[in-house]
Amino acid sequence: xxxxxxxxxxxxxxxxxxxxxxxxxxxxxxxxxxxxxxxxxxxxxxxxxxxxxxxxxxxxxxxxxxxxxxxxxxxxxx
Numbered sequence: 001x002x003x004x005x006x007x008x009x010x011x012x013x014x015x016x017x018x019x020x021x022x023x024x025x026x027x028x029x030x031x032x033x034x035x036x037x038x039x040x041x042x043x044x045x046x047x048x049x050x051x052x053x054x055x056x057x058x059x060x061x062x063x064x065x066x067x068x069x070x071x072x073x074x075x076x077x078x
Contacts, residue, residue, distance in 0.1 A: 001061050003028065006053070013052040026063035033075045045069040 017034035
């Protein structure tokens with residue numbers, strides 16, 4: 001998969017978030033920025049992203065994913 005494909009899939013499946021995707025092949029780093037992460041702990045935030053990509057993970061199109069989630073305020077301060 002290409003980073004643009006991963007980003008497009010996430011944008012289709014998770015509303016009101018901005019995504020920055022880096023990587024290639026089946027290894028990607030996903031940075032997700034959205035207000036929805038303000039009320040989720042780290043595990044729940046990662047589960048949201050993993051759930052949105054579950055088909056690609058199950059098929060083997062995605063193998064290794066590193067996930068970082070931020071609120072817009074946290075992102076601005078990062």
